[in-house]
Amino acid sequence: MPPQHKNSKNNLSKIHLDKPKSKAKMTLNNPTLVEPDKQISMMAPVSMPTRHAYVVGDLQGSYQALLALKDAINFDEQQDKLWFAGDLVARGENSLATLREVKRLCEAGAAATVLGNHDLTLISVWRGASTPRKKDLTLPIFAAPDCDVLLNWLRKQSLLLYPDAQSVLTHAGIPPNWTLAEAERLAEEVHHLLAGSLERLDAFLPFLYGNEPNVWHHDLRGAARVRCIINYFTRMRLCTAQGVLEFSFKDSLNEPMPAGFRPWFEWPTVEPRTRRMYFGHWAALEGQPLTPEVCATDGGCVWGGELCAYRLSDGQVFKVKTGCGLTLHNDDNSQ
Numbered sequence: 001m002p003p004q005h006k007n008s009k010n011n012l013s014k015i016h017l018d019k020p021k022s023k024a025k026m027t028l029n030n031p032t033l034v035e036p037d038k039q040i041s042m043m044a045p046v047s048m049p050t051r052h053a054y055v056v057g058d059l060q061g062s063y064q065a066l067l068a069l070k071d072a073i074n075f076d077e078q079q080d081k082l083w084f085a086g087d088l089v090a091r092g093e094n095s096l097a098t099l100r101e102v103k104r105l106c107e108a109g110a111a112a113t114v115l116g117n118h119d120l121t122l123i124s125v126w127r128g129a130s131t132p133r134k135k136d137l138t139l140p141i142f143a144a145p146d147c148d149v150l151l152n153w154l155r156k157q158s159l160l161l162y163p164d165a166q167s168v169l170t171h172a173g174i175p176p177n178w179t180l181a182e183a184e185r186l187a188e189e190v191h192h193l194l195a196g197s198l199e200r201l202d203a204f205l206p207f208l209y210g211n212e213p214n215v216w217h218h219d220l221r222g223a224a225r226v227r228c229i230i231n232y233f234t235r236m237r238l239c240t241a242q243g244v245l246e247f248s249f250k251d252s253l254n255e256p257m258p259a260g261f262r263p264w265f266e267w268p269t270v271e272p273r274t275r276r277m278y279f280g281h282w283a284a285l286e287g288q289p290l291t292p293e294v295c296a297t298d299g300g301c302v303w304g305g306e307l308c309a310y311r312l313s314d315g316q317v318f319k320v321k322t323g324c325g326l327t328l329h330n331d332d333n334s335q
């Protein structure tokens with residue numbers, strides 16, 4: 001799908017050539033032609049307004065897909081912004097290059113990312129709390145000279161972000177039994193642990209994996225509390241009306257689900273949803289808008305599907321297919 005906008009870099013000279021006698025000029029802030037008396041000084045604001053922002057689905061190390069997507073949306077890192085749904089690394093052809101590029105974009109103010117389960121696995125392996133999975137092609141990251149720099153940056157990313165005033169982004173979703181304010185508070189709590197002292201982080205990481213406790217209770221403490229919060233934000237697909245998690249189902253919505261369980265976004269919430277929710281993690285949903293308020297972003301690009309990007313301003317979805325040829329295995333429980 002062709003991009004609907006043209007960025008200033010490519011068109012600056014073209015517009016001047018097409019309209020050489022126009023007195024109107026473009027500015028850094030506004031690449032469209034403006035009347036001279038409405039021009040904004042090119043020296044004035046230091047930070048430029050974001051022109052187009054996109055929520056982007058799971059990369060999983062699909063570096064070529066990331067490059068193809070940037071091309072497809074005519075991405076201009078001087079004024080556009082990408083909001084990644086997490087799982088930056090794992091099964092794709094170049095997790096190292098992907099991680100470096102996302103970090104570079106984030107530090108340039110052109111991107112932000114939430115953490116996914118594969119990102120947490122990468123942190124766990126880095127700290128020696130677990131061993132790399134055979135199918136994860138992440139070993140080059142640990143051999144890279146900038147490994148510690150990359151991982152120290154990664155662990156400081158959030159579990160929940162607000163791409164704009166109408167949106168919220170997490171890797172797997174927000175369960176029906178949490179208010180948005182509660183979700184934000186719990187995400188912040190875990191963020192402090194992940195981004196804080198390595199001593200505290202190392203004490204938790206051996207307890208990262210596990211399906212229990214499978215339902216939130218505010219009395220949870222210690223590692224069980226952190227694990228439960230992380231499981232909601234990074235592994236959730238199905239749950240009960242009360243938010244009890246189910247971890248085995250990874251299929252499409254047409255497949256039979258375990259009794260009593262439904263996708264987290266189908267249950268009535270404890271408060272009305274006031275923001276559009278973007279999430280990744282669930283490749284079988286194929287990066288489709290599910291309702292006006294809930295948008296799946298993981299198009300399964302690493303499994304031979306597509307990398308999806310939702311443009312925030314108008315909801316238009318851009319997709320690129322890179323044909324890396326992997327096949328989705330439904331019996332793969334680490335997806």
Ligand SMILES: [Mn+2]
Nearest residue numbers: 087116117281
């Ligand atoms: Mn995931």
